[in-house]
Amino acid sequence: ANNLRFQVVEEAFKKHALDVKAPSERPSEYFGKYVFNRQKMYKYLPKDIYDKMIDVMDNGARLDRSIADAVAAGMKQWALEMGVTHYTHWFQPLTEGTAEKHDAFVEHDGKGGMIEKFSGKLLVQQEPDASSFPNGGIRNTFEARGYSAWDPTSPVFIIDDTLCIPTIFIAYTGEALDYKAPLLRAIHAVNKAAKDVCQYFYDDVTKVQVNLGWEQEYFLVDEGLYSARPDLLMTGRTLMGHESAKNQQMDDHYFGTIPDRVQAFMKDLEIQSLELAIPVKTRHNEVAPNQFELAPIFEECNLAVDHNMLLMSLMKKVARKHGFRVLLHEKPFDGINGSGKHCNWSLSADNGVLLHAPGTTPEENLRFITFIVETLMAVYHHNGLLKASIMSATNAHRLGGNEAPPAIISSFLGTQLTEVLNHIETSETNELFNLKGKQGMEIDIPQIPDLVVDNTDRNRTSPFAFTGNRFEFRAPGSSVNCASAMIALNAAMAEALNSFKERVDAKIAKGEDKIQALLEVLKDDVKTCKPIRFDGNGYSEEWVKEAAKRGLDVEKSCPVIFEHYLDESSIKMFESTKVMNKKELEARNEVKWEMYVKTVQIEARVLGDLAMNHIIPVATHYQSKLIKNVQGMKEVFPAERAERLSTRNMKLIEEIAERTERIEQLVEELTDARRVANRIEDIHERAIQYHDTVCPHMEAIRKEIDKLELIVEDGLWTLPKYRELLFIR
Ligand code: ADP
Numbered sequence: 001a002n003n004l005r006f007q008v009v010e011e012a013f014k015k016h017a018l019d020v021k022a023p024s025e026r027p028s029e030y031f032g033k034y035v036f037n038r039q040k041m042y043k044y045l046p047k048d049i050y051d052k053m054i055d056v057m058d059n060g061a062r063l064d065r066s067i068a069d070a071v072a073a074g075m076k077q078w079a080l081e082m083g084v085t086h087y088t089h090w091f092q093p094l095t096e097g098t099a100e101k102h103d104a105f106v107e108h109d110g111k112g113g114m115i116e117k118f119s120g121k122l123l124v125q126q127e128p129d130a131s132s133f134p135n136g137g138i139r140n141t142f143e144a145r146g147y148s149a150w151d152p153t154s155p156v157f158i159i160d161d162t163l164c165i166p167t168i169f170i171a172y173t174g175e176a177l178d179y180k181a182p183l184l185r186a187i188h189a190v191n192k193a194a195k196d197v198c199q200y201f202y203d204d205v206t207k208v209q210v211n212l213g214w215e216q217e218y219f220l221v222d223e224g225l226y227s228a229r230p231d232l233l234m235t236g237r238t239l240m241g242h243e244s245a246k247n248q249q250m251d252d253h254y255f256g257t258i259p260d261r262v263q264a265f266m267k268d269l270e271i272q273s274l275e276l277a278i279p280v281k282t283r284h285n286e287v288a289p290n291q292f293e294l295a296p297i298f299e300e301c302n303l304a305v306d307h308n309m310l311l312m313s314l315m316k317k318v319a320r321k322h323g324f325r326v327l328l329h330e331k332p333f334d335g336i337n338g339s340g341k342h343c344n345w346s347l348s349a350d351n352g353v354l355l356h357a358p359g360t361t362p363e364e365n366l367r368f369i370t371f372i373v374e375t376l377m378a379v380y381h382h383n384g385l386l387k388a389s390i391m392s393a394t395n396a397h398r399l400g401g402n403e404a405p406p407a408i409i410s411s412f413l414g415t416q417l418t419e420v421l422n423h424i425e426t427s428e429t430n431e432l433f434n435l436k437g438k439q440g441m442e443i444d445i446p447q448i449p450d451l452v453v454d455n456t457d458r459n460r461t462s463p464f465a466f467t468g469n470r471f472e473f474r475a476p477g478s479s480v481n482c483a484s485a486m487i488a489l490n491a492a493m494a495e496a497l498n499s500f501k502e503r504v505d506a507k508i509a510k511g512e513d514k515i516q517a518l519l520e521v522l523k524d525d526v527k528t529c530k531p532i533r534f535d536g537n538g539y540s541e542e543w544v545k546e547a548a549k550r551g552l553d554v555e556k557s558c559p560v561i562f563e564h565y566l567d568e569s570s571i572k573m574f575e576s577t578k579v580m581n582k583k584e585l586e587a588r589n590e591v592k593w594e595m596y597v598k599t600v601q602i603e604a605r606v607l608g609d610l611a612m613n614h615i616i617p618v619a620t621h622y623q624s625k626l627i628k629n630v631q632g633m634k635e636v637f638p639a640e641r642a643e644r645l646s647t648r649n650m651k652l653i654e655e656i657a658e659r660t661e662r663i664e665q666l667v668e669e670l671t672d673a674r675r676v677a678n679r680i681e682d683i684h685e686r687a688i689q690y691h692d693t694v695c696p697h698m699e700a701i702r703k704e705i706d707k708l709e710l711i712v713e714d715g716l717w718t719l720p721k722y723r724e725l726l727f728i729r
C-alpha cells in the first residue's frame with residue numbers, strides 16, 4: 001500500500017540495534033572526561049588560583065574578578081587540547097530546556113591573522129541577545145537588557161566542539177529571568193535556616209547541603225512511526241488514538257527484559273552521561289510499554305538540576321542516533337501511564353549527618369523529627385504553591401491518571417513515622433521529656449527502627465512521600481526543569497525552619513530548657529500540619545472532598561493553580577527568604593500563562609487540521625466503500641435479502657456520517673473558541689478561557705475520532721496506531 005503508516009511500520013521492524021562500543025577504560029576513568037572538574041582545575045590552574053576557586057565552590061566565597069582571567073586561561077588551554085573551538089554561556093530560560101549562544105574562540109590578532117582568545121571577562125559575563133526569551137515583561141518593566149553570569153559552583157563542560165559555561169540569566173536591575181538564579185537563592189536560604197536549626201543539636205555544622213536525586217521517565221518511539229504522527233511531532237503527545245487491545249494490564253514490561261535497540265540506546269546514553277560526570281546508575285523498564293527510566297546517584301541540588309537539563313538534551317541527541325525519538329511529554333498516550341520526574345530531596349549537614357534520616361539516639365531522633373515535621377509544615381502551608389510549581393499544560397494530563405499522583409498535594413509517611421508523630425501529638429510534653437538528675441535527660445520518642453530507612457511500606461502514588469531518609473516529590477513531570485519545584489520547596493523549607501527557630505528561641509529566652517522548648521514547638525507543629533498527612537487512596541472521590549475540608553488545594557484548572565504564586569502567603573515567603581520579589585513573581589506568572597496558552601493553541605490547531613485533513617477523508621473513503629457494497633448487494637440479491645444482509649454496513653455508514661458531522665461541528669466550535677479567547681487582552685484571563693472553552697472541545701473531538709478508528713478499515717487508517725507506537729522497538 002502507498003499508506004505511509006505501513007511503510008514506516010515495515011521499516012521499523014527491519015531496524016537493528018546499533019553496536020555501541022564501550023570505552024576501553026573503566027567508567028571510573030572516563031567519568032567526567034568532558035568536565036573541567038577539580039582534578040583538571042588542579043592541573044590547569046596556578047595553585048593560588050585553584051585554592052581560591054575551591055573556596056568559591058565549597059564555601060560560597062565571592063568570586064574575585066581578578067582570578068577570572070587566570071581561570072579562563074586554564075580552561076582555554078584544556079579546551080583547546082580537547083579540540084574545542086567555541087564557547088557558550090549555557091542558561092535555563094523560563095521556557096523549558098536550555099539556551100546557548102556560541103562564539104568562536106578566535107579573534108583578530110591585529111596583524112592580519114587570528115588568535116584563540118578567551119578572557120576572564122568573557123567567562124564571567126555576557127549579554128545574550130535574549131529578546132526572544134519569554135520574560136513576562138520583566139525587561140519592559142525593569143531594564144532593557146539582561147546578562148548571563150557564570151555560576152562557578154557548576155563546572156564547565158564540553159559538548160561537541162563547544163565549551164559550555166553554566167550561567168544564571170538576570171536583568172541588569174537584578175531580577176531573575178531564568179530558573180538558576182532563584183534556585184541558587186533558595187538553596188542559600190535553606191542552607192542558612194537549616195544550619196541555624198542544626199545548632200540545637202550539633203556544634204560542628206557549618207554548612208547544610210540540599211540533595212536532589214531525580215528519576216527521569218521517558219518513552220521511546222521509532223523515528224519513522226513518530227514522523228508519521230503530526231501530533232507527536234508538533235505537540236509531543238498523541239492528540240488521538242484508541243487504546244490498543246493489549247496495554248499495560250499485564251505489567252509485564254516493568255523490570256522485564258530491555259529490548260536490544262533500547263539497550264543499545266541506553267548504553268550509549270550512559271557512557272556519554274558519565275563522560276559528562278552525570279552519575280547515572282539505574283535503568284529499567286517502566287510500567288507502560290516502551291516507557292523507561294533513568295536515575296543517577298543524588299547530588300547537590302544545583303548540580304543535579306544542571307545534570308538533568310544536560311541529560312534531557314543528551315537523550316534527544318542519542319535517541320536520534322539510534323533511530324528513536326524520545327518523548328519527554330508527561331502524557332504522550334491517553335489511558336497509559338504517564339511520565340514523571342520524581343525528585344528525591346533531603347538535607348545533609350557537613351558533619352556527615354543526613355538530616356532527614358533517623359539516628360540511633362533519642363537526641364538524634366529529635367533532630368530527625370524536627371526536620372520531618374518542619375518539612376511537613378512547609379508542604380502544608382504552601383501545598384497550593386507547590387502544586388503550582390509542578391503544574392503545566394502538559395503535566396495536567398498526567399496528574400490523577402494511571403500510576404501518577406493525584407492533583408492534590410499531600411504527604412505519605414508510612415505507619416512507623418505516623419505512629420511516632422501521633423505519639424508526640426497525644427503525649428504531654430512533660431511525659432515526652434524528663435530531666436533526670438545530672439545524667440541529663442530522657443526523651444520519650446519511640447525508637448525509630450532501621451526498617452524506616454528501607455521503607456517498603458510505600459504508597460507509590462503519593463505526591464510527596466517519605467521514603468526512609470528523604471522525601472520523594474513525585475508530582476513533577478518528566479519534561480520540566482526540576483528547579484521549579486526545588487525553588488518552591490527549598491524556599492518554603494527555609495521559611496518553616498526560620499519560623500521554627502524563632503519560636504524555640506523565644507521559649508528559651510523565657511528560661512525554658514532547650515529540649516523542652518523544641519518538643520513543645522514540635523508538638524504544636526505536628527498538630528498544625530496534620531491535614532497534609534494522608535496515607536489513603538488518593539484517587540477516590542472521598543479524598544477530594546476530605547482534602548477540601550482540610551483546606552488543601554483541590555483546584556484542577558492549570559491557569560488557576562498558577563495564581564498561587566501570587567498568594568499573599570507565597571509572596572511573603574519568597575520575599576522573606578529573598579528568593580524572589582513580587583515583581584519577579586508577577587512577571588514569571590505571565591510567562592507561565594503565556595506558555596499555557598501557546599501549548600493549548602498549538603494542540604488545538606494540530607487537532608483541527610488532522611481531524612479535517614486526515615480523519616474525515618479517511619472515514620469518508622471507507623464510508624464510500626461501504627455504500628458501494630450496499631448498492632452491489634442490491635444487484636446480486638433480491639431487495640429484502642440485500643437489505644437484511646446489509647444491516648451492519650448500513651449502521652456503519654450512518655455512524656460514520658454522524659461522527660464526521662459532529663467532528664466538523666466541533667472543529668468549527670473549537671476555532672470559534674480560540675478566536676474568542678485570543679481577543680482577551682489579559683493573559684491570565686486568556687489562559688483561563690483557553691482552559692475552560694478550548695480544552696473541552698479537544699476532548700470531545702478526540703472521543704469521536706477514537707470511535708472512528710475502531711470502525712474504519714485498518715488498511716485505510718493513515719496514522720500509526722497505539723499498538724504500533726507502543727510495541728515496536
Ligand atoms: P526508587 O525505588 O524510587 O526508584 P531509587 O533507589 O532508584 O528509588 O532512588 C531514587 C533516587 O533517590 C536516586 O537518585 C537516589 O540516589 C536518590 N536518593 C537516595 N537517597 C537519597 C537522599 N537521602 N536524598 C536525596 N536523594 C536520595
Ligand code: MG
Pocket residue numbers: 215342472
Ligand atoms: Mg521513585
